[in-house]
Amino acid sequence: MKKLLIFITLFVIFILYSAIVYTSGTQGVAANEKATEGKLIFQKYNCTACHQLYGLGGYLGTDLTSLISQHGKGELYAKAILKTGTPRMPDFHLKDEEIDALIEFLKYVDTTTITYKNKI
Ligand code: HEC
Incomplete structure (x- = not known):
């Protein structure tokens, strides 16, 4: 009976527990x-090419993984490059909203890594 x-x-x-994990376990992501x-x-413009x-x-x-937190680079720098391109990187004529979304993605990726962060 006890068993x-x-x-x-x-x-x-x-x-x-399963119900909670199944319904709200991934909301944070x-x-x-x-x-x-x-x-x-990022995928649409094939940046990984x-x-x-x-x-x-x-x-x-x-490598763009920790670009946002790299000394001397960061958000504004990335925005400027994405807006104009460089002689070696094409200008994709991205809309401001697209650039903001890309930066948000790069910021997220940056939070997932500690690569280089403590070395500079
Ligand atoms: C044709 C190849 C190519 C593609 C496609 C490309 N890039 Fe680049 N990108 C470069 C090169 C080369 C550089 C270095 C620029 C330089 O030194 O002139 C660069 C530089 C950058 C930088 C500055 C990085 C740093 O460490 O200084 C960012 C941010 C960036 N690209 C974002 C993107 C994003 C986001 C996309 C997709 C929308 C993209 N790039 C697509 C070639 C590319």
């Missing part, structure tokens, strides 16, 4: 819609 009671209690806890939009723009994230991608451009 049955323990089983039922654990089973109920398992069901409740989906919360930043702007970053998600930026990720799609020339840039790496986490070391993966093309090698014509730099």
Whole structure:
């Protein structure tokens, strides 16, 4: 009888826990819609053809993983490059909203890494 009671209690806890994880467990990840939009723009313009994230991608451009927190670079710098392009990087004629979304995505990526951060 005691075993049955323990089983039922654990089973109920398992069901409740699963329900919570299943319905709201990933809300934190989906919360930043702007970053998600930026990720799609990053894919649409195939930025990885020339840039790496986490070391993966093309090698014509730099690794953008921790660009936002890099000394001497950061948000404004990235915005300026995205607005005008450079002699080596094409100007994609991005709209301001697209640039903002891309920056939001790069900021998010930056929060997931400590690469280089403590070295500069
Ligand atoms: C054709 C290759 C190419 C593509 C595609 C490309 N870039 Fe670049 N990007 C470069 C190169 C090369 C540089 C270095 C610029 C220089 O030194 O003139 C650069 C520089 C940058 C920088 C400054 C990085 C730094 O460390 O100084 C950012 C930010 C950037 N690109 C973002 C993007 C984003 C976002 C996309 C997609 C919308 C993109 N790039 C697509 C080639 C590319």
